[in-house]
Amino acid sequence: MSIVDLAVQNLASPMVLFFALGVAAALLRSDLSVPEAAAKFLALYLMLAIGFKGGVEVSKSGLDPAMGLTIGAGILLSFAIPLAGYFFIRMTTRLGAIDAAAVAAHYGSISIVTFVAATEIVRGLGLAYEGYLIAVAAVMETPAIVAALLLARRAAPAAGDGPREGMGPLLREVATNGSIVILVGAFLIGWITGERGMSMISPFIVDPFRGILCLFLLDMGLVAGRGLRQGARELSPPLIAFGIYFPLVSASLAAALVVPLGLSVGGAALFITLAASASYIAVPAAMRLALPEANPAIYLTLSLGVTFPFNLSLGIPLYAAVAQRIAG
Amino acid sequence: MSIVDLAVQNLASPMVLFFALGVAAALLRSDLSVPEAAAKFLALYLMLAIGFKGGVEVSKSGLDPAMGLTIGAGILLSFAIPLAGYFFIRMTTRLGAIDAAAVAAHYGSISIVTFVAATEIVRGLGLAYEGYLIAVAAVMETPAIVAALLLARRAAPAAGDGPREGMGPLLREVATNGSIVILVGAFLIGWITGERGMSMISPFIVDPFRGILCLFLLDMGLVAGRGLRQGARELSPPLIAFGIYFPLVSASLAAALVVPLGLSVGGAALFITLAASASYIAVPAAMRLALPEANPAIYLTLSLGVTFPFNLSLGIPLYAAVAQRIAG
Amino acid sequence: MSIVDLAVQNLASPMVLFFALGVAAALLRSDLSVPEAAAKFLALYLMLAIGFKGGVEVSKSGLDPAMGLTIGAGILLSFAIPLAGYFFIRMTTRLGAIDAAAVAAHYGSISIVTFVAATEIVRGLGLAYEGYLIAVAAVMETPAIVAALLLARRAAPAAGDGPREGMGPLLREVATNGSIVILVGAFLIGWITGERGMSMISPFIVDPFRGILCLFLLDMGLVAGRGLRQGARELSPPLIAFGIYFPLVSASLAAALVVPLGLSVGGAALFITLAASASYIAVPAAMRLALPEANPAIYLTLSLGVTFPFNLSLGIPLYAAVAQRIAG
Amino acid sequence: MEMHSKKRIEILLEAPAQKRLTDLLDRLDVTGYTVLPVIGGRGHHGVWSRDGLPSAAGAMVSVAIIVAEEKLDEVLEPVFELVRRHIGIVTISDVMVIRGERF
């Protein structure tokens, strides 16, 4: 399938369209909303399902020496991308050091929903992928936060450091974050129970998965649209541009590692997507603790309102096409 | 199947029985309850699913010239039924103009859950129906509100009109109401993505649909039973009678249009059901804004506690039987 | 399958592992949580599904004379077990009469989730079970509460008796408890609608059942782990021991009745499990009303934090093995 | 605007007893009450949280009642009598209302 076909087909998928519906509803000021408890529950479901599936894949394929390597590469990327991001932001926008560091952290970390959407596209192309990429996703959540904190402290020594809060407690909090615990926990359970476990719960975690993803994307669209309505004025054109070109920078860094890591085509597409995706669930919460001085309207709007839709609509097909070129 | 068989089979369906269980639990003052967030989520699911299915049907059958006509007929009915209803209420009950107008609005508008229950019965009879009836359902939600407002203003010029709220903002609010946006949005997405989209999400929106409907009807039964316990003393016998005979009046109006519109038997059953059904989600909220002087205990109890159970148990089989006669 | 195999296979099932994940997350002080509304909804789903399935089974097998007998035996056990439990607690621990009575009530009553987990194991062994055991489960919820109240009043005449609350209103409240109403109601609906009803809603209540059970057990693990973190210091070693050996006492009482009742192997496993299980949803709430002087940290932690995990992991395989011996 | 001085009683009570309290309020001569959600807390009985609870046990709710000053004791005594046996705390504060005749 050509990249244009892929992009068109992706744009006309229920997932992308439900996200667009959410954005449209928010911009029209509709009172359409997903209850908070339902949104939390859907997020939990998606992470449980994706973690479990990854674990089952690993149990099927057995331990792959490339797994450790790819995990290491993921950690490296998660740490390096914020440094690059910080540099670009400071060069091209007027954001201060603290805000720049906070934004950068989001791009070094990952968005599980972007990853999930990419798995759907990869599967739609008939490609398989390495199950351990779930583990890679999990380890990439946190290093970016550390990198951002170091950047912020170097730039503004007094910032990012409450009277009583050091880096230690913060990292502990981030590492025991619910989304990481359920992702890793479900991965391990999938690994342990393998295909027997999968046969028991697949009517719950596999069959309705895409439909539930649509509903969650509708909600994300609503939240993103609301954020855009509120936060758009916080975003200067260079910052919006950053939200679109920088994922391509991150994607390129990841793409360079695909061949050395020996990833499959599907795996490559997902690995590049991880690098290109920006967190909008775990990192925003962490930034409120680590860098409370940073303006949340900036980083949330940029990550959820600009980069997420870009990746969902055009980015992922592009990363899949690139993966087909280099790993195919 | 004879109409009696149909009615009996319907009364013994899990859907009707779960509704009855809810009513019984509420009357027994059980603390059984569905959390608010879950009820909202179930309602969202039902509207998303029914909208999407309708859109897919339209994408399969292609655009039908009858669609525009039926939509027009739906708008007309939604506007005309409240006028008839207002007349009956004022003639037979002691309700004041404002309360009468508010009640009338509910009967001109539609109940999506009644519609959904009817699709199950229609499908149970092995009948197909025009997918665009979802669009008809959507357009029928609002005109009734306008009609009721005009009635109320004519009768009590000072009413239904806050110092700062004209008809315009109210209509805007009603038209961007969450339930309409999701219904129409999912319809369009179903239309665009067609059978490919359906094959992706049918394990979520088709397979568990009836079960989820049962759970939602349990909740509706709980709410209706609670309303009956509280609001029964607000309902005079002539008003209760209205809640039962007036759906038959509306149904007759719709039945007269079935042949000119060229609807299929299944489509006719659903079109008649739409006319006969009374809103209890969208219109009550709109009435609190449009006619806050009207007593909500009256219209909610009548619509949800009398007309909804009547339609669910006896009305729909009757409408289906009528449809078989006239469109068969 | 040998009992050891059975235990190992059970310990490595997704259900037990998700419970363990929840406990671990709570002990790590992760912020992983299931929203309250989702937890209530999952509990409702499980009770609806298990009740409905039981009713359908009864409709298939027809009324069995053993049903009345087994229900009678269940009531007897639910009344007798608290007496035995009270005796053991007072003999071996330092708990006062009120606390002892409150704990005893939990063990006479039943845990539907333990029952549900046992049905999965029984089914995994290829065994069938009598559908009416659901009805037995329902009737066993309440007598234990009466027994405990009588114990408490004998021991401390002033306790368990507010100025205005007698036994009557309390029993009414307990009997119309939401979990009993939905269990019994769904059972009756399943019975009435039979296989036709089942074919309509099985994609909702059968297919995803195990997966949803996993999610609920994750939540139970989180709640149990939180309870253990808080309440562990309330539990003396003799009390913890009680939480493990006393289920075996109850199980023995039930096992003695299996042959006279003529239960199948699967049915016997479930009947024994009912006796051995301890309530942690319905009875704790009832105890807050009946014996508000009793310390909830004791009975909740013991029932949910000690006995439930014991039954889930080791108890049920043991009861199944015993059932195979005596009823096989 | 003219305002009238009233008392606001707020009762934080364990959730299983909520119906008992509102039934009591129905018997007492109060014009109304409002139930407010609570999501967690800590006290002498330890820490609690609504998160993940499948039933009312272990949770608390809050009920607010606005009463005329002269009716305060009449309401407070039976309410406190009930709360005394349960986990709960009662606070009273001053509020002004506009439609004073309503309470």
Next chain:
Amino acid sequence: MEMHSKKRIEILLEAPAQKRLTDLLDRLDVTGYTVLPVIGGRGHHGVWSRDGLPSAAGAMVSVAIIVAEEKLDEVLEPVFELVRRHIGIVTISDVMVIRGERF
């Protein structure tokens, strides 16, 4: 710590009218407001509960506004004008804040 005296207006209002109220507050010169959930209650209009409601109809919400004493009437009058037409009650109480210039 130095504290400043302010007024706290709390508006318990039927939920369908919430947007009307917050839109009004956006037009008025208040520095902010907070929306609080409510789960049930009883009054002259009868008993209500959020449980199981699929829409805003039949539910209530509460909106709290902290204002400087001298702005109280300016805010209260239009707010009460709106509430008067709906199911709702307005209460006013005294609070102290630390960053007084904020309100």
Next chain:
Amino acid sequence: MEMHSKKRIEILLEAPAQKRLTDLLDRLDVTGYTVLPVIGGRGHHGVWSRDGLPSAAGAMVSVAIIVAEEKLDEVLEPVFELVRRHIGIVTISDVMVIRGERF
């Protein structure tokens, strides 16, 4: 009934920092606290709403503490020190309680 005068501190705080605050309260000498839900609002930082949020980021919670008057400053200072760095506001009001020795 005999009543005792206490202070009620209410802290509206961004939700990600909730644990920080309750951990602080655990270290301070307060007899308890209660966490209350909040569903939306507006302030200098713009409008926010809990609707549809999959995590704590973007949401707020409220924590209420009843303390004896003489302990007010002792609690308020470290609390305000924490809140100062976050999005949040602190209000203090007077309440009466019945079991005064409890707070």
